[in-house]
Amino acid sequence: MLLFRLNNLSLAFGDHPLLDQVSLTIHKGERIGILGPNGAGKSTFMKVLLGRIQADGGELWRAEGIKVAYLDQQLPERDEQTLYDYIAGGLEGLGDLLRQYHQLTRDSNTDFSDQQVLDRMASLQKQIEQVDGWAVEHRIEAMLDVLKLPADAKMKTLSGxxxxxxxxxxxxxxxPDLLMLDEPTNHLDIPTIEWLENTLNEFRGAVLVITHDRQFLQSISNRIIELDRGRLRSWEYGYERFLVFREQQLEAEEKANQEFDKKLAEEERWIRQGIKARRTRNEGRVRALKQLREERKQRRELSGPARMSLEQAGSSGKIVVEAEDLNHRFGDQLILKNFSTKILRGDRVGLIGANGSGKTTLLRILLGEIKPDSGKVKLGTNLEILYFDQLRNQLDVNQNIIDYLAEGREFIDINGKQKHVISYLQDFLFPPKRVRQPIKSLSGGEQNRLILAKLFSKPANLVVLDEPTNDLDMETLELLEEILLDFSGTLLVVSHDRKFLDNVVTSSIVFEGPGVVKEYVGGYQDWLDQGGKMLSFLTDERKQKDSKPASSKAAPVQKTEQRTEQKTNQKIDRQKQKALDQVTRQIEKTEQEIKAVEDSMAEPGFYDQPQPKIQPTLDKMAALQEKLDGLFEQWQALEDE
Structure with missing residues (x-):
């Protein structure tokens, strides 16, 4: 089934067109990856398809009645919406009915003895039944369950x-018939990315995705389209085969350009011949030369990759970081339990784990920025640390590009040589005409490139990278890998990019569960090959507290004098765990009872009955809610002990 057809679509911002008479068709079942360098217009292209940006010319046809859903590159706002309301908002009209019904039934302030409230609920129930809305409500509940998200939590309370x-x-x-995803793996952990891969491979509609994650793209794509210098090329196969044919295409383009330039040079020599030749020159040949000149003027050269390099400081001491018996909690969440490690000069260590498991916390503990609850951390000597932080806290978005980098200087010292700031920025693909733009005008990938430009202008022998791959285009990402492979110092990196980890690191520290942190040789795939397993969706927003003690297998061998204390603590843990398990079972049972009452209240005509008939059910619901609140208080009290 044909969903979209584009014919000679054009769009320009500034000097060069983002879309230069592009044509494309999208059919049901296609899983299409959109590739192109940062700034090529990939996100803009999606917004043209959505109708949020109007093309300058050409035809855009969309099949009548199809549903299109879109995931923005930017995170949703931290606002007062509940998760149920936010997800139901993807259903347009029916979603609004379900939101209203959900708010009335779950709001503790709802007065079920008020006839107006009952009439309103009866009206909503009838409208929902008319469009078979209860089946859709079950889909919402199932989605919240699989994503481990609490229906009544507010968006403002959630992590990225x-x-x-x-x-x-x-x-x-x-x-939807067409699902558009702009950098869907940003802010996701590896278990969630793998869940998304499986979900998309089972999805029956079409998928259009912008991503920098090569393994994700390789897993889901069956077609690649490349947006390059305003042109759109389509490749009817997945990412791996695309790479082979793309290289061949670039070689052919380079050869054709060389032949064109050779012919132009010959014609220019001819036109500059002497008076006698000019008397007899062919006017048709002159016109052809003018056409060649115009074609050469209009040619948009392929922008090369960034020319990044990393300045190495003198050698650090042999031991870079030594940590012994680290224990740490973040609030009530167990991060580390008796964790020890020794990182030596030249080690390349990846930190792997689900969101919220504590990767960045451990990184900051190892750097001495956070003091652990117990244990010792010793930093080595002669360290020159380069730290790329995940949240871009180092950026003042109101500064312009050159002021951020130069800090008042015209020249900076790179590997012992003076280089003009503008020339250095060009190495990172910032042309001179853009260097005075504010940072807030840059895309996410361009902001990351700018941070790398500033960091790489300083010598280092310990490089610390926290999610450096977000938003980078693939060419820049591959260049970053090459730079890090050439770096002879020590590397600590947190990343959800599995291929990046496999290409760069030689050992991994993996968060396999609450407090369960283990070391492995090799990268992500090596960890899997060694039987590694990670808790899926570790940060379950519905259960933010860790009620299970960490496995003792994760801890190093204990010293003799610690064993007696450990046995005592284990006994206390078992008693506490038994009580927690009992309360948890009561909570689950009560939640099942509440669900049964809610189902009866959702029966057709429930609110059409006289109030004396429905009041016992409403009273039962109120009593169960009160009981559930009490059980949660018991559970919290046990957790706080």
Missing amino acids: GSRRRAALGRALIAE
Whole structure:
């Protein structure tokens, strides 16, 4: 089934067109990856398809009645919406009815003895039944369950990873004919990315995705389109085969350009011949030369990759970081339990784990920025640390590009040589005419490139990277890998990019569960090959507290004098765990009873009955809610002990 057809579509911002008479068709079942360098217009292209940006010319046809869902590159706002309301918002009209019904039934302030309230609920119930809305409500509940998100939690309370999962749920809930995803793996952890891969491979509609994650693209794509210098090329196969044919195409383009330039040079020599030749020159040949000149003027050269390099400082001491018996909690969440490690000069260590598991916390503990609850951390000597932080806290978005980098200087010292700031910025693909633009005008990938430009202008022997791959285009990402492979110092990196980890690191510290942190040789795939397993959706927003003690297998061998204390603690843990398990079972049972009452209240005509008939059910619901609140208080008290 044909969903979209583009014919000679054009769009220009500034000097060069983002879309230069592009044509494309999208059919049901296609899983299309959109590739192109940062700034090529990939996100803009999606917004043209959505109708949010109007093309300058050409034809855009969309099949009548199809549903399109879109995941924005930016995270959803931290606002007062509940997760249920946010995800239901992906259903348009029906979603609004379900939101209103959900708010009335779950709001503790709802007065069920008020006839107006009952009439309103009866009206909503009738409208929902007319469009078979209860089946859709079950889909919402199932989506919240699989994404481990609590229906009544507010968006403002959620982490970036949880808001990204919520946005995915909102896009998927409508079961669209075309699903558009702009950098869907940003802010996701590896278990969630793998869940998304499986979900998209089972999805019956079409998928259009912008991503920098090569393994994700390789897993889901069956077609690639490349946006390059305003042109759109389509490759009817997945990412791996695309790479082979793309290289051949670039070689052919380079050869054709060389032949064109050779012919132009010959014609220019001819036109500059002497008076006698000019008397007899062919006017048709002159016109052809003018056409050649115009074609050469209009040619848009392929922008090369960034020319990044990393300045190495003198050698650090042999031991870079030594940590012994680290224990740490973040609030009530167990991060580390008796964790020890020794990182030596030249080690390349990846930190792997689900969102919220504590990767960045451990990184900051190892750097001495956070003091652990117990244990010792010793930093080595002669360290020159380069730290790329995940949240871009180092950027003042109101500064312009050159002021951020130069800090008042015209020249900077790179590997012992003076280089003009503008020339250095060009190495990172910032042309001179853009260097005075504010940072807030840059895309996410361009902001990351700018941070790398500033960091790489300083010598280092310990490089610390926290999610450096977000938003980078693939060419820049591959260049970053090459630079890090040439770096002879020590590397610590947190990343959800599995291929990046496999290409760069030689050992991994993996968060396999609450407090369960183990070391492995090799990268992500090596960890899997060694039987590694990670808790899926570790940061379950519905159960933010860890009620299970960490496995003792994760801890190093204990010293003799610690064993007696450990046995005592284990006994206390068992008693506490037994009580927690008992309360948890009561909570689950009560929640099942509440669900049964809710189902009876959702029966057709429930609110059409006289009030004396429905009041016992309403009273039972109120009593069960009160009981559930009390059980949660017991559970919290046990957790706080």
